[in-house]
Amino acid sequence: MSEADRSVDLDRDLDLDTPKGDRPRHSRTGNSVPEPRVASMFDSIAPVYDRINTIMTAGMDGRWRRAAVRAARLSPGDSALDVACGTGKLTAALAMAVGPVGRVVGLDLSTVMLDEARRAFGDLVQVEFRAGNALALPFEPRTFDAATIAFGLRNLASFEDGFRELARVLRPGGRVVCLELTMPRPRIAGRLYSAVFGRMAPVMGTAFGRRDAYSYLPDSLEGFPDAGELAETMRRVGLANVTVRRLALGAVALHVGEVG
Numbered sequence: 680m681s682e683a684d685r686s687v688d689l690d691r692d693l694d695l696d697t698p699k700g701d702r703p704r705h706s707r708t709g710n711s712v713p714e715p716r717v718a719s720m721f722d723s724i725a726p727v728y729d730r731i732n733t734i735m736t737a738g739m740d741g742r743w744r745r746a747a748v749r750a751a752r753l754s755p756g757d758s759a760l761d762v763a764c765g766t767g768k769l770t771a772a773l774a775m776a777v778g779p780v781g782r783v784v785g786l787d788l789s790t791v792m793l794d795e796a797r798r799a800f801g802d803l804v805q806v807e808f809r810a811g812n813a814l815a816l817p818f819e820p821r822t823f824d825a826a827t828i829a830f831g832l833r834n835l836a837s838f839e840d841g842f843r844e845l846a847r848v849l850r851p852g853g854r855v856v857c858l859e860l861t862m863p864r865p866r867i868a869g870r871l872y873s874a875v876f877g878r879m880a881p882v883m884g885t886a887f888g889r890r891d892a893y894s895y896l897p898d899s900l901e902g903f904p905d906a907g908e909l910a911e912t913m914r915r916v917g918l919a920n921v922t923v924r925r926l927a928l929g930a931v932a933l934h935v936g937e938v939g
């Protein structure tokens with residue numbers, strides 16, 4: 680069995696839609712924390728972000744990223760935009776898919792995250808890292824073949840506007856790919872997950888001297904739309920053929936939609 684097949688098998692779809700009864704009555708439509716504060720929190724955790732991420736995900740984040748790259752269906756020579764790129768790991772994985780004659784732009788609000796990304800992947804000729812806001816992308820319509828956002832959507836002031844911007848910069852047939860934490864089902868697993876994540880993130884933050892920023896992470900998941908609601912949000916901005924795949928026993932959702 681190939682690495683790709685094994686990943687599909689382990690992370691098999693558990694369900695596609697959350698039944699209405701399980702949905703929170705009022706999911707948030709955006710993040711209420713002001714953008715400058717979001718940026719400064721990510722600036723402060725940038726130097727330790729990758730280490731904490733690897734510990735908190737037990738190293739599974741690499742597999743999720745590979746699933747996102749496959750979902751983008753890129754070919755050599757294509758172009759892709761990785762929004763909220765952080766330290767650039769997904770940007771670099773997309774760069775492998777488009778090859779040296781392709782183009783990938785990694786964009787982020789946090790300049791310190793971008794410094795880390797440039798330090799790690801600045802030698803990839805097809806990659807450019809740029810400062811910018813996911814809600815006002817500095818690109819013309821129909822610029823890219825795919826646009827990704829990994830664990831960035833829940834930080835945006837409007838989730839719907841975030842998807843709208845991603846769709847705007849894609850050519851017809853281009854794919855929007857979103858990786859994001861989500862509440863696992865059934866409910867009991869979801870409660871256990873929030874209890875563990877809610878406690879673990881601040882503990883990790885304290886261990887690395889970043890308690891405040893790591894308390895924000897579980898808060899940003901509170902009231903976040905479930906996978907079915909997020910799929911609806913994508914359809915509302917005009918994305919077609921929207922699919923949802925749950926990874927990590929349902930704790931991570933991979934949403935994909937196509938520009939018509």
Ligand SMILES: C[S@@+](CC[C@H](N)C(=O)[O-])C[C@H]1O[C@@H](n2cnc3c(N)ncnc32)[C@H](O)[C@@H]1O
Pocket residue numbers: 714717718721722762763764765766767768769786787788789792811812813814828829830831834835836
């Ligand atoms: C949890 S990190 C994810 C980083 C990376 N995509 C990954 O998978 O490791 C979230 C990132 O979103 C960025 N971000 C938050 N709000 C943003 C916005 N409005 N525009 C662009 N980036 C934003 C943060 O600076 C941070 O780097």
